[in-house]
Amino acid sequence: MMYVFNRNGVCLLYREWNRPLRTLDAQQDHKLMFGLLFSLKSLTAKMDPTSAVEKGNLGMPQLPGQGCSFHSFRTNTYKLSFMESPSGIKIILVTHPRTGDLRESLKYIYNLYVEYVVKNPLYTPGSPIRCELFNTTLDQYVRGIA
Amino acid sequence: MAAIYSLYIINKSGGLIYYKDYGSAGRMDTNDSLRVASLWHSMHAISQQLSPVSGCLGIELLQADTFDLHCFQSLTGTKFFVVCEPGAQHMENLLKFVYELYTDYVLKNPFYEMEMPIRCELFDINLTQAVQKDRVAFLGR
Numbered sequence: 001m002m003y004v005f006n007r008n009g010v011c012l013l014y015r016e017w018n019r020p021l022r023t024l025d026a027q028q029d030h031k032l033m034f035g036l037l038f039s040l041k042s043l044t045a046k047m048d049p050t051s052a053v054e055k056g057n058l059g060m061p062q063l064p065g066q067g068c069s070f071h072s073f074r075t076n077t078y079k080l081s082f083m084e085s086p087s088g089i090k091i092i093l094v095t096h097p098r099t100g101d102l103r104e105s106l107k108y109i110y111n112l113y114v115e116y117v118v119k120n121p122l123y124t125p126g127s128p129i130r131c132e133l134f135n136t137t138l139d140q141y142v143r144g145i146a
Numbered sequence: 147m148a149a150i151y152s153l154y155i156i157n158k159s160g161g162l163i164y165y166k167d168y169g170s171a172g173r174m175d176t177n178d179s180l181r182v183a184s185l186w187h188s189m190h191a192i193s194q195q196l197s198p199v200s201g202c203l204g205i206e207l208l209q210a211d212t213f214d215l216h217c218f219q220s221l222t223g224t225k226f227f228v229v230c231e232p233g234a235q236h237m238e239n240l241l242k243f244v245y246e247l248y249t250d251y252v253l254k255n256p257f258y259e260m261e262m263p264i265r266c267e268l269f270d271i272n273l274t275q276a277v278q279k280d281r282v283a284f285l286g287r
Contacts, residue, residue, distance in 0.1 A: 039185060047229060
């Protein structure tokens with residue numbers, strides 16, 4: 001599956017290609033996912049062992065790119081890869097646990113987003129993405145790397 | 147060899163029962179370590195909920211830019227997690243070994259109360275030995 005969120009937590013895109021189990025309805029699922037990522041980012045910034053800088057308390061809103069951020073986590077059933085752009089657009093890919101490092105793929109998907117969505121004159125930032133071209137190219141790319 | 151920055155043990159309710167820092171620049175005071183532990187406990191639970199496939203046991207490995215976090219959950223719900231350098235090898239074996247030490251020196255200690263912070267000298271000593279050994283060669287387990 002794949003999620004795209006903007007900096008306010010609005011889910012701009014959700015696509016699934018193979019999802020056998022669904023525990024919550026779509027809205028709850030998006031909110032939970034965004035909440036998890038927000039907290040994990042805050043946690044990694046605080047736990048960063050290489051930074052001696054005085055960090056703010058847990059839960060202080062972080063600017064995109066400020067402080068150490070995680071790029072993926074793995075459980076026994078899935079692997080989640082995460083990328084945040086400087087503008088706060090978060091791209092998440094949920095894959096099979098033995099997938100390799102997907103950071104380059106996420107950067108490529110972000111470029112697709114810029115090409116097909118941001119440059120689309122009919123698209124208003126902050127609203128869910130409804131561009132056919134983006135969806136088709138994305139599907140092709142993901143099936144290619146799967 | 148891979149450097150370990152810190153080690154945490156949390157009980158099944160999410161409370162921190164053991165925290166040891168092995169030389170990170172981001173050393174945390176007691177309150178912060180407690181908060182981080184509870185936060186991790188909740189994140190672990192939420193990640194199980196979000197699984198697209200049934201049978202998820204929670205986060206095993208978190209990779210960030212400057213560190214990796216390996217987590218091991220025992221059958222009783224006690225979680226052991228270690229913050230280490232990115233790309234550190236054999237952390238799962240280390241965590242299982244720490245679990246063995248925990249059962250030997252903490253659980254078998256008649257003065258230890260369940261779910262309370264760990265204050266067992268023997269556990270500390272053996273743990274330091276295990277982590278130091280890791281800096282040399284911890285293989286073959």
